[in-house]
Amino acid sequence: MTLQNDLFLRAVKGETTERTPVWLMRQAGRILPEYRAVRAKLKDFKELVSSPAFAAEVSIQPVDLLGVDAAIIFSDILVIPDAMGISYEMKEAKGPYFPSPIRHEADLAKIRIADPMADLGYVLEAIRLTKKELNGRVPLIGFAGAPFTIFAYVVEGSGSKTFSVARRMMYENPALSHQILQKITDSTILYLKAQIEAGADLVQLFDSWAGILTPAHYEIFSLPYIQQICEAVQTAPKTVFAKGAFFARKSLAKLDCQVLGLDWNMDIAESREMIGKEKTLQGNLDPCALYGSFADIKTETEKMLRAFGKTRHIANLGHGVYPDTDPDKVRCFIDTVKNFRG
Ligand code: CP3
Helix, strand or coil: CCCCCCHHHHHHHCCCCCCCCECCCCCCCCCCHHHHHHHHCCCCHHHHHCCHHHHHHHHHHHHHHHCCCCEECCCCCCHHHHHCCCCCEEECCCEEECCCCCCCHHHHCCCCCCCHHHHCHHHHHHHHHHHHHHCCCCCEEEEEECHHHHHHHHHHCECCCCCHHHHHHHHHCHHHHHHHHHHHHHHHHHHHHHHHHHCCCEEEEEECCHHHCCHHHHHHHHHHHHHHHHHHCCCCCEEEEECCCHHHHHHHCCCCCCEEECCCCCCHHHHHHHHCCCCEEEEEECHHHHHCCHHHHHHHHHHHHHHHCCCCEEEEECCCCCCCCCHHHHHHHHHHHHHCCC
């Protein structure tokens, strides 16, 4: 099927586009009252994630209601540990919780390589339904967590400010850490290939906790696994978003991927200089800028667009949109990008 709006995929390839494409990380979610209405009909977050028809509905909402240039499939990075036998609960207002975290060699026996067809069929079905209902209006982004970020959750057992339990294992038992990371990596490769097969036009890896590692540990415990995934997944373009990994930009530039995400701490000109001209950059407005006035949002967004320049840029925030952001402010950001002809 030919896409009616292929700005996003053309920018991914480095082609010059009439204007910069725009979407937002975490656009399918709580900022929209229409999302909260669907969510309220269901028991909890996990039920929404595992119901393909509802997941498709909320994936498409930002396309209809905000006018973004790409949809992202509504799911979570934590479906991978779940499919590997490490189940989680999503605690209201608190976030993820793993009743049986992975801490010792003996715990390895409890985890398996996920089989996407058997264990994640609900995500694949949601992708097929979303593609069908999008009917070529915009491309669909698939995603997964980067292995280190998933490792951080399953070893820690929950979210954390420091992830010191997970980081402790990397010092105390690096061999066990690598075994866990490899199982996550193997599962993620199969999963992303299946997402593309089901219809995802691009896949994004979220290394949300990259910024808590030392540069040396990032090179040992995160990058090699991301690179394994990038090399193994060749059927669609890839975006790597390593939040906080300003220290790893030169290494990230060498990955076999087309797009790198920047967070709002990363200077745009400096990042382009370090990364070179071969990659498309995605980002990076401060999510808190959307709490400003409409006039200030326009000014800040245009400043960002000028700094990135006309090609090889996909406009986005520097991390996911915060749930208490006014949807009209989000629209202001999107419309500013769409109207900009700098
Ligand atoms: O629009 C989209 O981006 C698609 C949906 C999406 C969700 N999670 C839905 C969700 C995506 C891409 C994610 C990725 C994700 N999940 C990441 C990486 C991106 C990032 O923000 O760094 C991470 C670290 C997670 C793990 C996760 N999921 C946490 C820590 C939490 C609780 C904190 C929170 O944001 O509430 C979740 C829950 C979650 N995932 C919600 C949504 C819409 C909120 C739960 C709800 O609606 O009830």
